[in-house]
Amino acid sequence: MRSREMIRMIEEDGWYLVAVKGSHHQYKHPCKSGRVTVKHPDSDLPKGTINSILKQAGLK
Numbered sequence: 001m002r003s004r005e006m007i008r009m010i011e012e013d014g015w016y017l018v019a020v021k022g023s024h025h026q027y028k029h030p031c032k033s034g035r036v037t038v039k040h041p042d043s044d045l046p047k048g049t050i051n052s053i054l055k056q057a058g059l060k
Contacts, residue, residue: 001050004042010057032058 007025015027015036027036036056039045045053054060 001045002042003038003040003045006038006045006050006053007040009059010036010038010053013057013059015057027057029057 007027010027013029014031015029017025018028018035019026023039023041024037025040027038029036034056036053038053039049051060
């Protein structure tokens with residue numbers, strides 16, 4: 001999965017961009033706690049990273 005696809009998934013769930021630090025974009029949700037960090041620009045994400053992001057976002 002590419003980072004662009006991951007960003008689209010979490011944005012559809014209500015997460016919005018709050019900070020950019022270098023190539024890392026941080027997202028926050030209005031109801032869920034914490035932040036989710038996704039590496040960008042368009043790059044392939046390792047399987048373990050995908051699972052971690054999905055768990056942090058509450059999508060898995």
